[in-house]
Amino acid sequence: MSREQALGGKEAFRLQGVSVAFAVTGGTGEHREAENETTTNTLKHAGRNGGSANPDGIRFVLRDLDLEVRRGDWVAVVGRNGSGKSTLGRVLAGLLPVSRGTLERSAGLVQLVFQTPDAQIVGETVWEDVCFGLENLAVPPDEMPARAEEALLTVGLLEKKHANVSTLSGGQKQLLAVAGCLAMKADVLVFDEATSMLDPESRARLLDVAARLHQAGQTVIWITQWMDEVARAQRVVALEVGRVVFEGAPEVFFYGREGSEGQTPCDSLGFAPPYVVQVARALERRGVALRKRPLLPEEVGDFV
Numbered sequence: 001m002s003r004e005q006a007l008g009g010k011e012a013f014r015l016q017g018v019s020v021a022f023a024v025t026g027g028t029g030e031h032r033e034a035e036n037e038t039t040t041n042t043l044k045h046a047g048r049n050g051g052s053a054n055p056d057g058i059r060f061v062l063r064d065l066d067l068e069v070r071r072g073d074w075v076a077v078v079g080r081n082g083s084g085k086s087t088l089g090r091v092l093a094g095l096l097p098v099s100r101g102t103l104e105r106s107a108g109l110v111q112l113v114f115q116t117p118d119a120q121i122v123g124e125t126v127w128e129d130v131c132f133g134l135e136n137l138a139v140p141p142d143e144m145p146a147r148a149e150e151a152l153l154t155v156g157l158l159e160k161k162h163a164n165v166s167t168l169s170g171g172q173k174q175l176l177a178v179a180g181c182l183a184m185k186a187d188v189l190v191f192d193e194a195t196s197m198l199d200p201e202s203r204a205r206l207l208d209v210a211a212r213l214h215q216a217g218q219t220v221i222w223i224t225q226w227m228d229e230v231a232r233a234q235r236v237v238a239l240e241v242g243r244v245v246f247e248g249a250p251e252v253f254f255y256g257r258e259g260s261e262g263q264t265p266c267d268s269l270g271f272a273p274p275y276v277v278q279v280a281r282a283l284e285r286r287g288v289a290l291r292k293r294p295l296l297p298e299e300v301g302d303f304v
Ligand SMILES: Nc1ncnc2c1ncn2[C@@H]1O[C@H](COP(=O)(O)OP(=O)(O)OP(=O)(O)O)[C@@H](O)[C@H]1O
Pocket: 022, 023, 031, 032, 033, 059, 061, 079, 080, 081, 082, 083, 084, 085, 086, 087, 088
């Protein structure tokens, strides 16, 4: 049986043996979440098969996940297409029930910033959209303007506050979606490939916003396929076919464990590490002793 409950202490999330399965109904390709009691019983059977869709039409997309996220962590979640990253993000945000296992979470507000901003924009104007979430949270009307302005200022959209949402670019909509979450003062922000539609400047701005939120104590879950974004996280969780195949520091993810030769966890996952890491590894292979293994371009000056 699955169990979801509140968590105290230092953790924001604790997942134990969490699986998420979808029931594939009929031959239409239509899916539904496998969450009711009858299906849970079926899942026990499905679990023995372990693989993708079994004869009962049950498909596991997350399998036996054990994961702890501490409050104030910045965790990057990586993995190939279809590995289960968004599903994990939705589970953490409370939008998807777990089929098996236990999910414990602290009481704070968790907000998900989707890959496609249209999915979460509801207001007609920028201002209305940011205020919408505040109204839903029953924030007193006299507090709303300051919170909405601060959030829009943070993402660089304050001067567009009267603009109609339909006039925003995809990237600006993404930033508006983030502003909505900021105004609500979410304790945990789950960014699901939130930079995928952004130009380099907006991408850097969003990363910068995330870094500032993290410094201010917010918990950030950053789902991405961009390895240079992973390098900014405190911890990396890599998924493959719904399982956690790596959990640890970005340095270990990109350079491997101390003394280990050959493939790094990043290599095994099939991703190319950030350019600065590639250069540093090439130097190490030629016998150059580095003072520090760099992860970010700004650390380049320190490593030779
Ligand atoms: N509602 C659903 N019903 C059935 N299967 C689903 C459903 N949602 C997702 N899946 C399947 O679960 C698997 C994991 O999907 P998910 O979106 O979590 O992967 P992802 O790692 O975020 O992929 P991407 O990088 O492409 O966004 C995929 O194979 C997907 O087809």
